[in-house]
Amino acid sequence: MPRPIPTAEELADRLAAGERRALARAITLVESARADHRAVAEDLLARLMPKTGASLRIGLSGVPGVGKSTFIEAFGRTVTERDRKLAVLAVDPSSKRSGGSILGDKTRMEELARNPAAFIRPSPAGGTLGGVARRTRESLLLCEAAGFDVILVETVGVGQSETAVAEMTDLFVLMLLPGGGDELQGLKKGVVEIADLLLVNKADGALEREARRAAAEYHGALNLLSGGPDRVWAPPVQTCSAVTGAGIEEAWETMRRFEETMREAGRFEDRRAEQAKSWLHDELAAGLIEALKRDPATADRLPAVEAEVMARKSPPTVAAKRLIEAFLAGGR
Amino acid sequence: MPRPIPTAEELADRLAAGERRALARAITLVESARADHRAVAEDLLARLMPKTGASLRIGLSGVPGVGKSTFIEAFGRTVTERDRKLAVLAVDPSSKRSGGSILGDKTRMEELARNPAAFIRPSPAGGTLGGVARRTRESLLLCEAAGFDVILVETVGVGQSETAVAEMTDLFVLMLLPGGGDELQGLKKGVVEIADLLLVNKADGALEREARRAAAEYHGALNLLSGGPDRVWAPPVQTCSAVTGAGIEEAWETMRRFEETMREAGRFEDRRAEQAKSWLHDELAAGLIEALKRDPATADRLPAVEAEVMARKSPPTVAAKRLIEAFLAGGR
Numbered sequence: 001m002p003r004p005i006p007t008a009e010e011l012a013d014r015l016a017a018g019e020r021r022a023l024a025r026a027i028t029l030v031e032s033a034r035a036d037h038r039a040v041a042e043d044l045l046a047r048l049m050p051k052t053g054a055s056l057r058i059g060l061s062g063v064p065g066v067g068k069s070t071f072i073e074a075f076g077r078t079v080t081e082r083d084r085k086l087a088v089l090a091v092d093p094s095s096k097r098s099g100g101s102i103l104g105d106k107t108r109m110e111e112l113a114r115n116p117a118a119f120i121r122p123s124p125a126g127g128t129l130g131g132v133a134r135r136t137r138e139s140l141l142l143c144e145a146a147g148f149d150v151i152l153v154e155t156v157g158v159g160q161s162e163t164a165v166a167e168m169t170d171l172f173v174l175m176l177l178p179g180g181g182d183e184l185q186g187l188k189k190g191v192v193e194i195a196d197l198l199l200v201n202k203a204d205g206a207l208e209r210e211a212r213r214a215a216a217e218y219h220g221a222l223n224l225l226s227g228g229p230d231r232v233w234a235p236p237v238q239t240c241s242a243v244t245g246a247g248i249e250e251a252w253e254t255m256r257r258f259e260e261t262m263r264e265a266g267r268f269e270d271r272r273a274e275q276a277k278s279w280l281h282d283e284l285a286a287g288l289i290e291a292l293k294r295d296p297a298t299a300d301r302l303p304a305v306e307a308e309v310m311a312r313k314s315p316p317t318v319a320a321k322r323l324i325e326a327f328l329a330g331g332r
Numbered sequence: 333m334p335r336p337i338p339t340a341e342e343l344a345d346r347l348a349a350g351e352r353r354a355l356a357r358a359i360t361l362v363e364s365a366r367a368d369h370r371a372v373a374e375d376l377l378a379r380l381m382p383k384t385g386a387s388l389r390i391g392l393s394g395v396p397g398v399g400k401s402t403f404i405e406a407f408g409r410t411v412t413e414r415d416r417k418l419a420v421l422a423v424d425p426s427s428k429r430s431g432g433s434i435l436g437d438k439t440r441m442e443e444l445a446r447n448p449a450a451f452i453r454p455s456p457a458g459g460t461l462g463g464v465a466r467r468t469r470e471s472l473l474l475c476e477a478a479g480f481d482v483i484l485v486e487t488v489g490v491g492q493s494e495t496a497v498a499e500m501t502d503l504f505v506l507m508l509l510p511g512g513g514d515e516l517q518g519l520k521k522g523v524v525e526i527a528d529l530l531l532v533n534k535a536d537g538a539l540e541r542e543a544r545r546a547a548a549e550y551h552g553a554l555n556l557l558s559g560g561p562d563r564v565w566a567p568p569v570q571t572c573s574a575v576t577g578a579g580i581e582e583a584w585e586t587m588r589r590f591e592e593t594m595r596e597a598g599r600f601e602d603r604r605a606e607q608a609k610s611w612l613h614d615e616l617a618a619g620l621i622e623a624l625k626r627d628p629a630t631a632d633r634l635p636a637v638e639a640e641v642m643a644r645k646s647p648p649t650v651a652a653k654r655l656i657e658a659f660l661a662g663g664r
Contacts, residue, residue, distance in 0.1 A: 045647040053644050138649060192557045193522045221553035225524045273642040280641045283652030285617035288624065291660055292616070309612045310605040312385050315377040317470060320615030328623055 005029070005036060008043035015044075015146050016051055020119060023146045030138045031124045045138060048145035053272070055087075055144045056259055059165040060154045061191065062175030067201045068154060069108040070242035071175060075152070076109075078248050080117040084150050087143035088112070091155045091165050092123035093132045119148065130286065133164040137279060140168060157188065166194045167275055170268065171258050173197045173251075176218065178211035178239075192218070193225065196235050197254055203239035203247060211239045232265040233258060297330020298323055337361070337368065340375035347376075347478050348383055352451060355478045362470045363456045377470060380477035385604070387419075387476045388591055391497040392486045393523065394507030399533045400486060401440040402574035403507060407484070408441075410580050412449040416482050419475035420444070423487045423497050424455035425464045451480065462618065465496040469611065472500060498526045499607055502600065503590050505529045505583075508550065510543035510571075524550070525557065528567050529586055535571035535579060543571045564597040565590060629662020630655055 006014075006025065014022035029041040062068050072088060079086045088109075112118045124135045136153060143151050153169055155161040166172040174195035192198070198218055203211035218237045236254055240247030262268040292298050305323055308314045338346075338357065346354035361373040394400050404420060411418045420441075444450045456467045468485060475483050485501055487493040498504040506527035524530070530550055535543035550569045568586055572579030594600040624630050637655055640646045 042647070042650045042653065046650050049644055049647055134649065138647065141647060189563075190522055190525045193525055217556055221556045224549055224553045225521075225557065231521070276641045276644070276648055277638055279648040280638060280652055281621070283648050284621055284624070284655065287652055287656045288620035288659075289613070289616055291656060292620065306609055306612060309608045312381055312608070315374070315381055315470065315473060316608055316611040316615050317466065318374045318378050320612055320619055321374065323616065324619045324623060327620075 005040055008040050008047060011040070011044055012047040012145075015048070015142065018147050020146075023119065023142060024121070026142050027121055027139045030142065031135045041138070045141060048141065051145040052141045053144060055149055055151045056171070056255065057140065057169040058150065058152045058255065059162075059169035059172040060152055060175065061157045061162045061165065061172070062201075063177070064156060066175045066177050067242045068175060071199075071201060071240070071248075072152065072154065073109050073112050074242045074245050074248045075252065076112040076115060076118050077245075078252050079150050080115055082252075083117075085117045085119075085148045086112075087119040087121070087140075087146075087148040087151045089121050089136050089139055089143070089151065089153045090123035091129075091133055091136050091153060091161050093127060093129045093161060119143065119146075129161055129164055130282075133161070133168065134283070137168045157191065162188070162191050162194065167278070170262070170271065171196045171255055173199060173255075176200045176214065178202050178207045178214050192222070196233060196258055197251070198222075198235060198237040199247070199251055200237065200239045201242055204241035204244045208239075208241075215239050232267060233261055292323065292327045295327050295330050298327045301326070337372055340372050340379060343372070343376055344379045344477075347380065347474065350479050352478075355451065355474060356453070358474050359453055359471045362474065363467045373470070377473060380473065383477040384473045385476060387481055387483045388503065388587065389472065389501040390482065390484045390587065391494075391501035391504040392484055392507065393488075393494045393497065393504070394533075395509070396488060398507045398509050399574045400507060403531075403533060403572070403580075404484065404486065405441050405444050406574045406577050406580045407584065408444040408447060408450050409577075410584050411482050412447055414584075415449075417449045417451075417480045418444075418447075419451040419453070419472075419478075419480040419483045421453050421468050421471055421475070421483065421485045422455035423461075423465055423468050423485060423493050425459060425461045425493060451475065451478075461493055461496055462614075465493070465500065466615070469500045494520070494523050494526065499610070502594070502603065503528045503587055505531060505587075508532045508546065510534050510539045510546050524554070528565060528590055529583070530554075530567060530569040531579070531583055532569065532571045533574055536573035536576045540571075540573075547571050564599060565593050624655065624659045627659050627662050630659045633658070 006022075011022055011026055011029075015026055026041070026044055029037045029044070032038060032041070060068060060072070076086050076088070109120060113120055121139065124132050140151055140153065153165050155165045162172075162174075172195050174192060174197070176198055178200055198215075200211045200215045200218070215237045222235055222237065238247055238250060238254065240251055242248070259268065262271070289302075293300075293302055301323060305314075305319050309316050309319050338354075343354055343358055343361075347358055358373070358376055361369045361376070364370060364373070392400060392404070408418050408420070441452060445452055453471065456464050472483055472485065485497050487497045494504075494506075504527050506524060506529070508530055510532055530547075532543045532547045532550070547569045554567055554569065570579055570582060570586060572583055574580070591600065594603070621634075625632075625634055633655060637646075637651050641648050641651050
């Protein structure tokens with residue numbers, strides 16, 4: 001027997017009171033494809049907006065094997081010991097509810113999973129990056145309304161997910177392996193350059209020296225490539241060991257310094273406002289194109305038009321104009 | 333007395349016959365905001381599509397003072413001496429018809445301007461980047477239909493123009509000043525990473541050694557940062573002197589090698605098809621949001637909704653959904 005859907009009002013109260021089960025339930029509604037679930041979710045989000053915005057939103061990425069889960073465990077300890085509540089979300093379009101997700105396998109974060117000041121939520125079940133990212137953005141707002149001070153959004157870096165995560169967070173952290181060069185073939189072009197903080201992990205034992213050398217190399221490369229006239233923050237490159245815990249507190253201190261610096265420069269809130277605005281425009285574009293796909297006058301025509309344009313049979317501007325005209329002329 | 337507007341059919345024939353005045357006129361129609369001009373332009377583009385696609389599309393950027401105009405002069409000589417016709421377009425949202433444009437001042441490219449195998453067109457008059465880029469994309473197709481083998485799209489790098497240019501070209505070339513570091517504060521974050529070829533210019537006289545050192549530094553930095561598992565082309569860093577002409581032929585050879593490599597890897601046409609598809613989606617999104625702005629039911633509401641969302645008063649997903657519902661319910 002399916003659980004009855006709580007009202008948005010009830011859920012909002014329980015969630016704002018910090019009830020974890022209410023938060024989990026709310027996220028499930030946000031992730032649901034069912035219209036009745038979405039209706040409650042949207043009502044809920046609208047009610048909770050005034051309670052959002054107080055957290056530090058951190059994006060985290062790095063190639064598989066870099067040690068993200070171990071880092072999150074250690075980082076979670078550091079953050080919660082400082083009386084901050086930590087929520088961990090994930091953007092992993094490849095994940096299945098069955099547990100392809102980075103966070104699906106809770107055993108990899110046993111300690112954090114038991115920590116009362118922490119909340120871990122696996123990535124929504126597989127779907128398009130756009131769909132997954134949009135739900136994660138909403139879940140992030142729910143976590144803020146539930147009183148979490150630090151929200152970590154992790155991604156395995158499938159497709160363009162790093163960019164999507166950077167666009168929903170205040171601070172983007174990229175974890176790297178010691179050694180650099182060859183080991184980094186998994187890193188996508190441009191990812192290093194969107195990072196606000198680089199962490200070379202596994203700086204312990206035999207790899208410690210390697211890690212320091214790699215950090216120095218990255219520092220040099222970034223200095224050369226990431227200039228920009230109006231830059232107020234030069235992305236630091238630090239080493240850490242998620243296993244020994246070395247460098248984890250320093251990483252947290254750097255994140256706090258980043259927030260301070262950006263706030264003082266007036267960039268912090270500006271960036272969030274810009275993120276909200278482009279999120280709105282993304283939703284408008286996606287929603288309108290969806291409507292066009294549903295419209296009897298234009299339904300099923302998009303794939304054919306895409307093929308035409310890709311085969312250089314018609315100019316994109318003209319093809320788009322015709323499709324839109326048919327849509328606007330047709331009945332809704 | 334305004335000139336009569338030629339028919340698309342007539343203009344298409346004259347343009348395909350390589351008549352330069354027809355090409356210039358066609359571009360003027362493409363750039364026009366007048367509905368009757370746009371109608372002819374779109375009919376024209378549709379007719380000419382089968383004749384497009386045969387050129388090598390090259391994007392060129394670099395900070396002011398790096399020597400782009402001088403480079404284009406020397407590059408134009410090299411390319412046309414090899415019996416190729418060269419068209420030079422520009423994306424410069426800041427430009428005014430009065431000549432703020434990089435290419436507006438023809439005296440900076442006197443020789444090329446007189447070269448019968450070359451065609452130079454200044455940037456469309458100032459407007460949004462989106463507007464300017466969309467017109468330049470169309471002009472590029474017209475130049476291809478007119479039989480130009482190499483099309484160079486230059487940008488001064490205002491706002492996101494490098495990305496826009498990279499999205500409409502096969503090959504993105506970034507020109508750099510010798511010395512690196514401080515001199516490059518003008519370079520925007522991420523620009524170096526989208527380059528397929530880096531050219532350190534002014535490698536002559538006293539600066540030659542500096543230029544070589546800078547090239548070596550960039551080479552190292554790119555090796556470290558621009559990995560990627562499926563990379564088939566490692567962006568080379570070469571030196572050149574637009575003044576002495578040293579390195580210009582080598583640059584052209586590298587560009588040809590890039591095309592060969594990408595074609596052999598099946599990436600060349602794939603990339604163009606993807607570019608056309610995303611161009612279509614950009615046009616759809618822009619056109620539909622325009623329609624929403626014109627719709628009596630939603631006209632003038634967008635700015636207010638944007639402000640709401642930026643002030644965290646309503647969630648972007650919800651705000652977008654409401655706006656779209658009002659639009660779809662309203663009369664067109």
